[in-house]
Amino acid sequence: MSEATATTTDLTRFAAQVRGLVLKMLHGLGYGHFGGSLSIVEALAALYGREVRHDPANPAWDERDYVVLSKGHGAPALYATLALRGFMPVEKLFTLNANGTDLPSHADRNKVEGVEMTTGSMGQGISVAAGIAYGLKADGRSNRVYCIVGDGELNEGQCWEAAQFIARNNLHNLVLLVDDNKRQLDGWTTDISGTANFTGKFAAFGFHAESVPGQDAEAIAAALARAREVTDAPTVLVLDTVKGAGVPYIAELKDNHHVRLDAVGKAAVAEAMAQLQAELEGADR
Ligand SMILES: Cc1ncc(C[n+]2csc(CCOP(=O)(O)OP(=O)(O)O)c2C)c(N)n1
Ligand SMILES: [Mg+2]
Structure with a gap:
């Protein structure tokens, strides 16, 4: 098997490694x-x-597939994943946000190999993903496109314009993954934009819509495999996730969008890191 098609058998472990690096x-x-x-x-x-x-x-x-992280502020997780796959040395990750860094806090295609689109302005990545998928389909190519969009990001009208375009053109080579973590920058998504029901909304737009346990990598992989078989509609996977997943201190913070750690936070995150490390080492034995 070439590098290009190498797979990771233990997705749970891979996820733990990514979380540890983040x-x-x-x-x-x-x-x-x-x-x-x-x-x-x-x-x-x-x-x-x-x-x-x-x-x-x-x-x-x-022949590559395209991943567009529309919610560009999730870039640390994308960078960590790319580093573990070999796109950059893991050590480079620790230059995040440093002066003169090639790893800005938001995903940057001009600076980071493997990043397909510069994002951070909410709502734009999904439109770009639609354009990439449209071009690939028009050219009769088999490459697929995956776009991760935030639940708060879906407040942006541009997302729904893109969704109409994706469904109208049956871009079944595109899978949208909604990170339905129930929270956005300034609070609970339902308090800000009303009832979510994303599967219902996307189904009404003409998508094949599935709800998936979003902190279960195997379940997501199985849903992605199913999406390959769907050719009469684009697929959206609405991932039921937790903002701050894997670190109770972060998940329970009132404002956990952008966190500046105080001494208590530093200790809590350090403890979560140590626990993850112990789990990874335990699994090695
Ligand atoms: C066009 C635009 N408006 C506002 C912002 C500021 N902003 C950054 S992230 C964010 C909330 C995103 O919420 P969500 O999509 O739910 O992301 P997550 O929960 O993953 O952090 C906002 C409003 C922005 N980046 N772009
Ligand atoms: Mg959110």
Whole structure:
């Protein structure tokens, strides 16, 4: 099996490695987008561990699949995943946000190999993903496109314009993954934009819509495999996730979107890191 098609048999372990690196990066900095990085760890593990055709030695490979992280502030998790797949040395991760860094806090395609789209302005990535999928389909190519969008991000009208376009053109080569972590920058999504029911909304737009346990990498991988078989509609996977997943201290914070760690927070995150490390080492024995 070539690098390009290598898969990870143990997705749970892969996810734990990604989560551990995210924590190490943000703990070292003392601040960052903890909540929205931690909730997408399993989605990224399923994508890069099993589903996405990629070649770290040739990031621009013609046959690659495309991942667009529309919620660009989740970049630490994407960078960690790419590093573990070999797109960059793991040590480079710890330059996140440093002066002159090539790893800005939001995903940047001009600076990071493997990142397909520069994102951070909510709502734009999904439109770009639609365009990529449209072009690939028009050219009769088999590459697939995956787009991770936030539940709060779906407040943006642009997302629904893109959803109409995706359904109208039956872009079944595209899978949307909604990180339904119930929270956005300034509170609970239902308090801000009303009832969510994303599966119902996307189904009404013409999508094949599934609800998936979003902190279960195997379940996500299975749903992604099912999506390949759906050719009469694009697929959306609404991932039932927790903002700050894997770190109770972060998940329970009132404001966990962008967290600046105080002494208590530093200790709590350090404890979560130690626990993850022990689990990974225990699994090795
Ligand atoms: C167009 C635009 N408006 C506002 C913001 C500020 N902003 C950054 S993240 C965010 C909330 C995102 O919430 P969600 O999509 O639920 O992300 P997550 O829960 O994963 O952090 C907002 C409003 C932005 N980046 N872009
Ligand atoms: Mg959210």
